[in-house]
Amino acid sequence: xxxxxxxxxxxxxxxxxxxxxxxxxxxxxxxxxxxxxxxxxxxxxxxxxxxxxxxxxxxxxxxxxxxxxxxxxxxxxxxxxxxxxxxxxxxxxxxxxxxxxxxxxxxxxxxxxxxxxxxxxxxxxxxxxxxxxxxxxx
Amino acid sequence: xxxxxxxxxxxxxxxxxxxxxxxxxxxxxxxxxxxxxxxxxxxxxxxxxxxxxxxxxxxxxxxxxxxxxxxxxxxxxxxxxxxxxxxxxxxxxxxxxxxxxxxxxxxxxxxxxxxxxxxxxxxxxxxxxxxxxxxxxxxxxxxxxxxxxxxxxxxxxxxxxxxxxxxxxxxxxxxxxxxxxxxxxxxxxxxxxxxxxxxxxxxxxxxxxxxxxxxxxxxxxxxxxxxxxxxxxxxxxxxxxxxxxxxxxxxxxxxxxxxxxxxxxxxxxxxxxxxxxxxxxxxxxxxxxxxxxxxxxxxxxxxxxxxx
Numbered sequence: 001x002x003x004x005x006x007x008x009x010x011x012x013x014x015x016x017x018x019x020x021x022x023x024x025x026x027x028x029x030x031x032x033x034x035x036x037x038x039x040x041x042x043x044x045x046x047x048x049x050x051x052x053x054x055x056x057x058x059x060x061x062x063x064x065x066x067x068x069x070x071x072x073x074x075x076x077x078x079x080x081x082x083x084x085x086x087x088x089x090x091x092x093x094x095x096x097x098x099x100x101x102x103x104x105x106x107x108x109x110x111x112x113x114x115x116x117x118x119x120x121x122x123x124x125x126x127x128x129x130x131x132x133x134x135x136x137x138x
Numbered sequence: 139x140x141x142x143x144x145x146x147x148x149x150x151x152x153x154x155x156x157x158x159x160x161x162x163x164x165x166x167x168x169x170x171x172x173x174x175x176x177x178x179x180x181x182x183x184x185x186x187x188x189x190x191x192x193x194x195x196x197x198x199x200x201x202x203x204x205x206x207x208x209x210x211x212x213x214x215x216x217x218x219x220x221x222x223x224x225x226x227x228x229x230x231x232x233x234x235x236x237x238x239x240x241x242x243x244x245x246x247x248x249x250x251x252x253x254x255x256x257x258x259x260x261x262x263x264x265x266x267x268x269x270x271x272x273x274x275x276x277x278x279x280x281x282x283x284x285x286x287x288x289x290x291x292x293x294x295x296x297x298x299x300x301x302x303x304x305x306x307x308x309x310x311x312x313x314x315x316x317x318x319x320x321x322x323x324x325x326x327x328x329x330x331x332x333x334x335x336x337x338x339x340x341x342x343x344x345x346x347x348x349x350x351x352x353x354x355x356x357x358x359x360x361x362x363x364x365x366x367x368x369x370x371x372x373x374x375x376x377x378x379x380x381x382x383x384x385x386x387x388x389x390x391x392x393x394x395x396x397x398x399x400x401x402x403x404x405x406x407x408x409x410x411x412x413x414x415x416x417x418x419x420x421x422x423x424x425x426x427x428x429x430x431x432x433x434x435x436x437x438x439x440x441x442x443x444x445x446x
Contacts, residue, residue: 014341017341036407039407040408040411042372043374043411046373046375047375050375095413105376109412109414112411113408
């Protein structure tokens with residue numbers, strides 16, 4: 001698998017979550033993120049990709065882009081699905097809130113793992129979650 | 139892992155093939171047109187087969203699939219039968235089944251789809267001039283026959299390629315199950331202590347397997363302590379953590395205790411960030427330290443005899 005600065009991967013099966021993690025791990029390592037950040041980023045990818053697969057009830061896609069700024073590297077990730085949507089985004093961000101009998105820590109956890117999280121959701125239309133993480137360039 | 143691999147998502151059943159026929163617009167008229175070609179196909183089948191195999195034998199890559207003289211004879215006979223089938227006018231269930239069988243047989247002997255496909259191309263090169271030079275067909279009929287032949291060949295190719303993919307898919311699915319079986323060994327490392335090193339991510343399919351095996355081994359070996367080593371787990375998300383906690387709770391119900399070992403610093407950090415609470419669980423950074431805890435619990439003392 002080539003290490004790309006940008007790309008996308010479909011999320012249709014549990015196997016796709018594995019591919020997403022692998023793609024982002026490779027991209028983040030190649031971009032120069034430290035191992036702690038790589039693990040944080042990949043964990044966030046795992047959460048968000050699983051969200052698409054388990055919760056949305058539809059297919060989805062992950063897109064990524066490596067960002068460059070003087071002295072800094074960043075990664076921008078977008079998870080889009082065309083599923084049932086999140087009725088109350090603030091509530092979904094609360095620790096322990098779940099509709100699927102899971103831990104309910106995914107989204108709030110992702111917020112702590114990453115620098116920035118943005119959720120756009122419309123019931124019946126779908127959800128797009130974007131996250132960013134910045135690190136010092138090597 | 140779901141079981142999408144084990145069912146035949148690629149291989150068509152006869153109903154879906156009927157749908158496929160509609161998709162390529164293969165009609166009764168096409169069947170009738172092909173039948174017009176049949177007397178000709180019967181007359182020339184032997185010539186065609188000879189020419190085709192002469193061509194195939196020119197390529198070392200292809201030649202090695204043709205085998206010895208006896209095998210070659212069998213192949214030629216099968217090929218001849220197929221050429222006749224193509225223009226028989228009957229494209230029902232029998233035709234459908236034999237196409238699938240051919241696809242599977244090709245896959246089994248390892249014939250690349252490339253050769254299978256190209257053979258059609260050569261067949262068409264032999265066939266087209268014959269259709270258009272046949273004095274009994276006017277241009278319109280010849281065009282119709284050409285189109286019908288193109289459609290039936292496309293249908294045949296689709297079936298054979300699907301059979302190829304299906305067969306390969308079966309292999310992958312079998313291997314996936316084998317990997318699942320192998321990837322989570324549970325071993326007794328001391329009287330009363332079992333250890334389970336996890337390599338890779340714990341997804342729901344693996345968790346089920348892993349939990350079953352761990353619980354079975356604990357009961358079989360009568361072990362009060364189980365070490366679950368996560369050195370080989372690249373990252374833990376909330377789903378993986380939940381699987382681990384479920385496993386730990388199941389072990390507790392058997393009256394045994396779990397020690398999580400191999401907790402690397404980065405994993406510890408992400409777990410804290412994710413807000414996952416493992417405070418009720420004994421964790422150690424290495425399996426060696428975990429084993430020490432286990433032996434303490436069993437009141438076992440290991441001594442260095444050289445220092446006594």
